Amino acid sequence: MSDRYCIRGCVRRGEHYAACQFSGPDYEGAFPCTGCAPREARDGVLICAGCYGRARRLIRDVDDMMGRLDSLADPMKATPTDKQPGGGGSVEAPAPIDADLLDAIRDVSHTLVAWGRFTGRRTIDEAFDDIANDLEDMTRFGEGWLDRSLVIDGIRGFWTVADAMAKWGPERRVKGEPEWQHDVTAEEIEAIPEWGDQLLNRDEAEREAGSANTLRRWVRSELIAPVGTIYVAGRRTTLFRRSEIVRVKYDQSMKQRAGRPRATTGEDGE
Template sequence: MSDRYCIRGCTRQHWATCENLTAAELARKAAAEAAGEKYRAPCPGCAPSICQDGSLICNHCFGRARHLLGEVGDILARIRSEGDPLKSGWNWDRVVIAGSSSEAQGPIGEDAVDATNAVLGACRYFAAGLSELSNDLEAMEWLGPLVLDRHKPDEHGVRERWSIQDAKDRWGVERRDPHAFIYPDDEEPEAAPESTPVREWYDPLLTIKQAAARREVSQRTVQRWVAKELLVPVAKHRDARGAVVLYFPASKIDAVDASLEEKRTRPKPSAATAAEHEKESA
């Protein structure tokens, strides 16, 4: 194991004296988990994260960067669909070779142009592969600005720079629908932006909390569905506090709840019917 610390200054780990590890805090965590509630640790991290072997960054940064670079095609497709919503499929040939089609394209904003150029530039910069570049000091110093960092716009709404994370936050990786009812990273539906990314064919990905709200059941109930493998997550990521967030297609959630509801409401056979079945089986 390397004794180097992540050059991005990550503090995902904890000192032995961290308040998260006190008896009182551990008891509070256990009580929250037993009640099926979301536990929020008071300390997000107080010890520097150790680099993964042969790298200058920690496992968390490496995983995030690899995931974002892997989503570039979908992100670019969503940006492109802003100009022509009927063409959400991304054609990589058009990145390198200009098409000869004379078909008019819809206008897109300056943000979309800047973000597209930034995302393509980041892809070219890390074309050699993240694993091959993770021990290169210059490349890892650019990993934040080009891929991981969030650059806030100024008072005029202009960003100094775009990263892949910025583009994903702005356009998402799915087709946008202004009437989508839930955005996966929002705590409450009313906090969703005007235009929110949803799954293709209007099948959004929901967290356990959102699944419970959608089906009007407790979060503990949804957790039991997951534990019994009735619900299988199709995506997951770590939030700002390092907690793993699972996502499930809304259609699967509806199907599981409907199936269980049918079993609950199915009438039990009478004694006479049961006897007839026994005779037939005999």
Template sequence: MTENERACIRGCVRRDVHFASCTKSADGYNEPDRCKGCAPKPCRDGSLICDSCFGRMRSLLDDVRDLLGRLNAIADPLKAAVLDHVRIRATTTEPPAAVGSDILDARSALSAVAEWAYVDLTTVTNDRDTITWLCENVLDRHKPVDGIREAWSVQDAKDQWGVERESDPTTFVFPDDEEDENTTAIHEWYDPLMTLKQASVRVNLTQRAVQKWVEKGILEPVAKLRENGQVVSYFRASEIDKAAKEMGTRRRNVRHEFASS
């Protein structure tokens, strides 16, 4: 490869391919600063970026809508309370922030590039201003400094939250439209949060009866929020059903032991 061939503007290099003048590419050179490749990747035809960057950009833009849906689900005040493990601070009467600023910043950044999911990249990647902007907002990783990122890209959001939530063995199995069982890992869609009052209605018991489950550690709240000056506990519907099933089993065992005595 010649040194004057047009190369990817992101500085991409070909691994283990070196210029003839490279002095750190010899076999057996095991020093930490050994060159792993210095020959730049050539640009894709009609583009200012290489094939690898082009393909990754296209893939990330295809993920933008799913990532926005993911962040919108997390950003819902009730759903975000669980995912972010919201706790009440005893030193203030103000409610905690339901959504972290990083989620809002990332969502704003994703919205700015969402329309590019429908654009034919081959028509724009040879324009330096356009491709530079796209690289910054889609491909580049912006490392946080003291826990704060100066900017967010699609890649940053995907690294942070992923397009899909990882499988959870405690997640319910729900039938889809064709009445086949289809496991989903999105808690927010099928496993809603419920207050103590709603939990009592769900299991057809008094609030005091359900409160006793909490006191005994049979049912634990997954989030607490201050509402109208009071701390309100929230429970997963699946955990409420699990506690009710456990209590039902205990009652049957007691009746069985009493009948056998």
């Protein structure tokens, strides 16, 4: 057996270390081991053949996937069924764009730009064998491309290439398109302003956060909460503290460095 194992911790299903206490014919416990023997690394790289193949497929298909995401995000894209009898166009406004879709486009785009800068004159595909033979580079690549991010309370903090590929894929999918998430900030609260801490209305808060979608996502994940509501010319608007938005934006920008190559970390910005 080789002493070179996949740095991503991959194991061989059904195969065990000789010292494994949770397998074998004599084990009668409730949690049998499904396999703990590590997978050998592929020749010339630090990852197993399975990880290597997955990475190559993601690199090959990512451009097609981004084209699909961009087409889904285009609210003006019409189909023949959008036309009214007599040739007139629909007067209804396009449906709002799915929050997950916009988040995925942002995160994956930043990942692609960062790795494109890192590889320089070579494409990511051309440079991948060198990336996969360097411990730090491959670890960072895995974080942005191969890992699957946790979803907590319906919110995915960061979209890897594998996350987006699993949900949308590189080709058109008719079934299972994502649905729009309704605004959950409608509850009215008493506004209590603090001296020196500016209160922003919803439009101002969305600009400070970067987009309406970003602000909505932060509220849903309870990273930020509205502090009150006011009525201006009969129209109700929700208020947010600028200091909280600035703090969350900084925290999220730090998280977006996940999966970035070491030479370009922090250069692609938000």
